[in-house]
Structures are given as C-alpha cells and as structure tokens.
Amino acid sequence: MAVAIVIRDYGGTGVLKLEDTKVGPPPPGQIRLRQTGIGVNFHDVYVRSGLYRTLALPGIPGCEAVGIVEEIGDGVEGLSVGDRVAYVTAAYGAYASHRLLAADQAVPVPHDLPDNVVATNLLRAMTVEMLLSQVTRVKAGDTILVQAAAGGVGRLLCQWATHKGARVIGTVGSPEKAEQAKAAGCSQTILYREVDFVAATRDITDGKGVDVVYDSVGADTFYGSLDALKPTGHLVNFGQSSGPVKPLEMPQLAAKSLTVTRPILFHYMAEPATYRQMANAVFRAFATRTLSVTAPLAIPLQDAARAHDILEGGTGGGTLMLLP
Numbered sequence: 307m308a309v310a311i312v313i314r315d316y317g318g319t320g321v322l323k324l325e326d327t328k329v330g331p332p333p334p335g336q337i338r339l340r341q342t343g344i345g346v347n348f349h350d351v352y353v354r355s356g357l358y359r360t361l362a363l364p365g366i367p368g369c370e371a372v373g374i375v376e377e378i379g380d381g382v383e384g385l386s387v388g389d390r391v392a393y394v395t396a397a398y399g400a401y402a403s404h405r406l407l408a409a410d411q412a413v414p415v416p417h418d419l420p421d422n423v424v425a426t427n428l429l430r431a432m433t434v435e436m437l438l439s440q441v442t443r444v445k446a447g448d449t450i451l452v453q454a455a456a457g458g459v460g461r462l463l464c465q466w467a468t469h470k471g472a473r474v475i476g477t478v479g480s481p482e483k484a485e486q487a488k489a490a491g492c493s494q495t496i497l498y499r500e501v502d503f504v505a506a507t508r509d510i511t512d513g514k515g516v517d518v519v520y521d522s523v524g525a526d527t528f529y530g531s532l533d534a535l536k537p538t539g540h541l542v543n544f545g546q547s548s549g550p551v552k553p554l555e556m557p558q559l560a561a562k563s564l565t566v567t568r569p570i571l572f573h574y575m576a577e578p579a580t581y582r583q584m585a586n587a588v589f590r591a592f593a594t595r596t597l598s599v600t601a602p603l604a605i606p607l608q609d610a611a612r613a614h615d616i617l618e619g620g621t622g623g624g625t626l627m628l629l630p
Contacts, residue, residue, distance in 0.1 A: 307326055308326070308327045308328065308329045308402065308403050308404040309324055309325065309326055309327060309402070309403050309607065309608075309630070310324070310325060310327045310366045310399075310401060310402035310403065310405075311323065311324055311325075311366060311367065311368075311401035311402070311607065311608075311610045312324075312325045312327075312364050312365070312366055313353075313354060313361065313363060313364060313365055313366075313367055314363060314364045315363065316354065316355060316356030316359075316363070317354070317355065317356070318355075319354070319610075319611035319612075319614045319615055319618075320611060321354060322354065322367075322401075322610045322611045322614065324607065324608040324610075327366075327402065327404075329402075329404045329405060329406060330406075331377055331379070332377055332378065332379035332382075332406050333379050333380075333406075334379045334380040334381045334382075335379055335380075335381050335382060335408060335409055335410075336379045336382070336406050336407060336408055336409060337375050337376075337377065337378050337379065337382060337385060337391075337406070337407055337409050337412060338375070338376045338377040338378075338404065338405070338406055338407075339371075339373035339374065339375060339376065339391070339404065339405050339406075339407055339412075340373055340374050340376050340403070340404055340630075341371045341372070341373035341400070341402060341403060341404065341405065341630050342371075342372055342373050342374060342390075342421050342425075342629075342630070343371060343372045343373075343421040343422060343424070343425030343426070343627050343628075343629065344368055344370070344371040344400050344401060344402075344425060344607065344627065344628035344629075344630065345368070345369070345370040345371060345400070345425050345426045345427070345428065345429055345430075345626075345627065345628075346368075346426070346605075346610075346613045346614070346617060346626040346627065346628060347369060347370070347429055347430070347458075347617075348522075348545060348547055348617065349369055349429075350367050350368060350369065350401075350614070351614055351617060351618060352546075353367050353398070354367060354614065357546075357550070360396075360398075361398050365398060365399075366398060366399045366400070366401055366402055366405075367398055367400070367401050368398060368399065368400025368401035368402070368628075369394055369395055369396070369398060369400055369429055370392070370393060370394045370395070370400055370425065370428050370429040371392070371393065371400040371405075371425055372390065372391070372392045372415060372421045372424050372425040373390070373391065373392075373405075374388065374389070374390055374391075375387050375388060375389045375390075375391060375412070376404070378409075379409070382409040384409075385409060385412060385414075389412075389414055390414070390415050390421075391412040391413060391414055391415060392412075392413055392415050392424045392425070392428050392585070393407060393411045393412050393413060393428075394411075394428055394429045394432060394571070394575065394581075394585070395407070395408075395411050396572035397411075401607065401610055401628065402607075402630070403607065403630035404630075410578040410581075411578075411581070413581075413582055413585045413586070415589070416589050416593065418593065419589060419592055419593070422601060422602050422604070422627055423592060423599060425602075425627050426458075426599070426602040426625050426626065426627045427458075427462065427588075427592075427597075427599055427625075428585065428588060429571065430458050430459045430462055431462050431588040431591065431592070431597060432571060432575065432584045432585060432588055433459055433544065433571050434459060434462045434463045434466050435466075435584050435587050435588060435591075436569060436571055436574045436575075436584065437463065437520060437542060437544060437569070438463070438466055438467060438470065439587075440569075440574055441542055441544075441567055441569045441574075442518055442540055442542060444467050444470050444472050444518065445470060445471065445472070446470060446471025446472065447471065447472070447473075448471075448472045448473070448517045448518065449472065449473040449475070449511060449516045449517050450467055450472050450473070450474055450475070450516055450517060450518045450519070450520065451475045451476070451477070451503075451507055451516045451518070451519045451520070451531070451534055452464055452467075452474060452475070452476045452477070452487075452492070452519075452520050453476075453477050453519065453520065453521045453522060453523045453527050453531065454477065454478075454522055454523055454547070455474075455476025455477060455478055455483075455487040455490070455492055455495065456476070456478045456479075456483035456484070456486040456487045456490075457522070458625055459522060459544075459545075460476065460487070460490075460522070461486065461487070461490040461599075462490075462597055462599075463520055464476055464487060464490040464491040464492050465490050465491050465596065465597050465598070466591065466596060466597060467491070468490075468491030468492075469491075469596045473493055474491055474492045474493060475492065475493065475494045475495070475496065475507060475510055475511075475516065476490075476492040476494075476495050476496070477495070477496045477497075477498040477503050477527075478495050478496070478497060478498070479497070479498065479499055479620070480497070480499075481497070484497065494510050496510075498527075503527075503530060503534070504530045504533045504534050507534040508534070511536070514536050515534055515535050515536030515537075515539060516534055516535060516536060516539060517535075517536065517539055517540070518535075518539065518540045518541075518542065519531040519532075519534055519535060519539070519540075519541045519542065520542050520544065521541060521542065521543050521544070521545075522543075522544050522545030522546075522547060523545065523546070523547050523548050524543065524545060524546030524547060524548050524549055524550060524551050525546065525548045525549035525550060525551055525552070526548035526549070527548070528541075528543060528551045528552075529558075531543075532558060532559075532564060532566075535562065535564055536562070537562040537563055537564075538562070538563050538564070539562065539564055539565075540564070540565045540566070540567070541564065541565070541566045541567075542566075542567050542569065543566065543567070543568050544568070544569055554566065599625065600625060601625075602625035602626055602627040603616070603625065603626050603627070604627050604628075604629050605626060605627070605628055605629065606628070606629055607628045607629060607630045610628055613626045613628060
C-alpha cells in the first residue's frame, strides 16, 4: 500500500499527516516511482505554513526525491524499469512512498552517488548552480558575503564559490557553525548574534564592502545585506527563513547603484533541457568533490513533523532525509 504525507490545512507541523494513497499505472509521458529517499527543504516549511500558497489543498508536499522506476507510461523514452532516478519538481508530491512523475523530470543518477547525497542535496545544489552561474556569474577575485553560511544551501554555496576562486565571508550563529562554514571554504566568519555583521564586513573588506551578498534569511538581514555591498554591488535574496522582506524603495538602491534579484529555482529550470543541464552539473560537482556533504539525518516518512521541527529549529544543518 502506498502512503503519503497529506496537508489538509495550512499551519504548524501537526498538519503533516500520513495517509494511505492509491497510485495507479502511469499515463502517457509519465513514470511510476517507488521512492527511496526524500529531501526536506525550507520551501516545504513555507508551503506547510501557508506562506507559499502554491500547493492546492489537500495536497502532498515535497519537491525532491530519489527512487526506482517501477512502470513506464506510453511514449516515454530514455528510461527503463529499474532505473534509479532523481527529480526536483514544482508540482510537489515528494512526501510519498510511491508517486507518478512526468518522465522529463526524472534524471538518471550516476552509480557512484548514493541516495542520501542526491535526495537531500539536488534541489540545494541546483539552487547554488543557479545563484553562481545564472543569477550572477561569480569569478576569481570576487568577494561575496553568504548569510547563514553553515546552513544546507550555505555550505554548498561557500564550497562552489571558493572553487571558482571567490573570497567568501560567511555569517553564522555560533562558534560551532563558524567551524562548519570555514570547512566549507569561508575565509572569514561573522558571529552575527554577537557583532554587527555590516560593520564586521566593512572591517574585513577595508571599508569597501562586497561584490555580492547571498541572503536566504530575509526580513532580519535584507537591509543590512544592502549596506554591506560596495557601490554597484548585487544582493541576491533567495529565501526568507526569518520572514518576508518589507517593501524596498528605489532610492535605497540608487544611493550606491545597487541591484537586487529574488530568483526562484523553478523558473530557471522550467525548460527540460536546462533542468537536465543543471542537474548534471550538480552530479559532476559531487563526482569531482567540488561539493561534499555529511550524511543526513534519516527520519521515517511518518515523522515528517519532526523533520520540520528540526529544520525550523536550526539544529539539523539542513541535511534531513525522509525514508518511506
């Protein structure tokens, strides 16, 4: 029997309920998957709480997973029963033991990449690829500031930016997280709970500021991130873990000729060919050790509420996997 986490009302973690589901044969252009690992992301938290009203209720949350192809619908080419595939999707439905999936969203996983690496990091690493290669083009010699540098995306972002030759400064919440950020490539870390991160960034850069700030925190840091930029700098706000950002007035950008973007991964990966290119770039980054991760905390699917509690509490390091 297939099971899934179904949300019937927006709210706290208590709305994540396990239910029996029926998954029939795949229609043309789709495949049926038996899932083996499911990623947990802050996007899922926003969907569950109702901050993002992008999942029709009742609905199954979750944007990424790894699984085995059990059945193939008519017209599907390039996949076979038994293939191990991964996916990132804006159509949700990942918090499940089995599911139907559009075949063009399934990407074969290299044999040398284990489920726990791919299931918990494909969406994050594709986000990083988008941030560094498409939203901005970070190059050797650039100086960047990464907010929440010890988080799940933050550590991957620091690693990949360092590999490109950038100087990376990271904000963190504790000495322990400072060590994690340094291990991921940060040349300097800032304990933002103890010091003003804007003043500290200016001290580190001899008063110049940074070329780019990558900010997934939102409300608590956005305007400080603007202040930390050098003239003509760029702020990339790609999350809001502390809440949505208050409206921005254009004169605040004009003061230093700044630019701001608010990218959403699903828009950048909308074309199937681009989506596959991004996923394969991530697989190569893991294969070449440009990116490396620690083993995630595995939690049974029925305990998805616990996973969300850990993620929102900031104690999981962004590496959580649901096991069907």
